[in-house]
Amino acid sequence: MKKSVLFGLVTAAIFSSNVQADTLDDVKKAGMLKCGVSTGLAGFSQKDEKGNWSGLDVDVCRSVAAAVLGDASKVSYKPLTAKERFTALQSGEIDILSRNTTWTATRDTSLGLNFAGVVYYDGAGFMVNKKLGVDSALKLDGAAACIQAGTSTELAIADYFRENNMKYKVVTFETSDQTRSGFESGRCDFLVSDQSQLYSLRIGLKDPDGAVVLPEVISKEPLGPVVRQGDDKWFNIVKWSLNAMIEGEFQGVTSANADEMAKSGKPGQKRLLGAEGDLGEKLGLSADWAHQIIKQVGNYSESFERNVGMDSALKISRGLNAQWNKGGILYSPAMR
């Protein structure tokens, strides 16, 4: 009897800590957005020599801060390892988790969390030595693969090769650095990893031009920001902050022309920037919330190119992450 009471108290404590009353209020009160990022992932969340954070995942945090607090710099970054990220969110240590987290059904349904959209469509891909002269993954029958142990990539490649009736040999490594060295020293013919990783691994090679990334993407890894379940207001804010960046690109609003467009743009642009309509009010934010996002952080394209695209060292092409009318699948629901 007593035991069950105690057990009840403990579980109550666990679950009550999962339900945060009102994240928006908390953030406004603190004047700071607590954002969970990775401890370092090139282009997505990285520290520079001055200790400043940048990256695509970081820009999601900054856009939410711009929308809620009117200042993109009011973010307190909490670097998290992969294992502790969900606990940190559940326990209220962070307000939003933006740490290249793959949106899967299991995570969405069993962890008490909600995925607020997709910021980057990733997927496992191949990097091969140029000398092999291979231009498609279907020609890799019988080749040896360098893989980092314990990643979802292992499953993806096994499925892919079985589906296509091909054989391959596996050489596993503990860290991504070791995987790269293995590939470089010729212990395998090709390297398998998430596309976003492949590009940063490729830069680290002694001869980056000697390796090519193949066009095939063999698994779905949609990465996006995560919030706690049960706070729909906050969920909406994060979801639409991300959508505002995507819609900003679609509408042709950039950080440079946002002020001008708010005055003299097309109706759609004006609605996005809060000069018309009452989107901000409905979200519980100020009217110019999206204006602040685009002005301070930029639209999706600006953020993408700056962090992982052509203006960065990674030089990742837009691919799947282009707008839906430009060959990608990026699509913001209607902003009205």
Next chain:
Amino acid sequence: MDNTFTPIEARKPPSSAIGPIAWMKESLFSSPVNTLLTVFFGYLIIRFVPPVIDWAFISANWVGTTQDECTKSGACWIFIKQWFSQLLYGSYPENLHWRVNLALIGLVAVVVLQFFLPQHLRRRVGWVSLLVYPLVSLWLMYGGFGLETVSTDKWGGFSLNILLAFAGILMSLPIGIIWALGRQSKMPFVRVVCISSIELFRGVPLITILFMGSVMLPLFFPAGVQLDKLMRAFIAITLFQSAYMAEVIRGGLQAIPKGQVEAANSLGLGYWKTMRLIVLPQALKISIPNIVNTFIALFKDTTLVLIIGLFEVLSTIQAALQNSNWLGGHHIEGYVFVAFVFWVFCYTMSRISVHIENKLNTGHSRS
């Protein structure tokens, strides 16, 4: 006739017994096995030392600010140079670095004071400084009371390692002493509690305790209660270290002959006085080498906090390697630097320990 005795000048030893050749014969080629070993190691030295020196110094890159300026084949020390502030201070605001420096200087001062003060002052000043210094350094690091607050997620780099290690040492010593005494207590409850805490924390890897502290603990707090991540890591380290410390001190306690306690009892000293005046001073003295040993181990263990996302020096290196402007694979430079810094500190600590041992040596040493 002059009868004074003039000794013949001593003859020099035969040339076969002195000089470099003789020395070599004696110490390098005295037997076939030694000759083989000499040749083998000589080969290794010639084979490996020049390339290392060449890599680290001669063809290393020293000048510049970006990795593109690392054009020579050797080490890219520009990487370390550019990240130096991060490696040392983490994201601690640059204009406030003086506060970290002051805290570290204070630490050195507190340690040095113990050696150079005259005997009668040493005891008092020593204890006071050990009690006051942590509070002052905490105030310096964290701020408040007139200083700008710097939240703990900005702390980092090697200063975080030093801080964690020092705080861990300071807390674990008293807890360890209490646990060690409790383990030998005649009161069953105290004994059981002490033994089970020691065995619990000693029987589990530090990584596990850190994970528990960082992943499990927050779930048990009521809503709204947040315990700082650094604080959680610190508590985990302290508990782990205290268990080890307790066992080290138990070894010291068991080495004290029973007659010492009996003599103290016959003088009318109570339990605490016996411990404080007779047993512990002797027990701690013989435990010093082992205490320092666990301290050095703890100091190196502080790098483990990288698995819970705290930016100590090693995880700063890893974060730096992930920066898209530094993706050129500088991990060797990074790890060599960290290894060097740790070696310098650990070696210094072991020298200090030798010094303390000599100072406290009252003739029991059997060497």
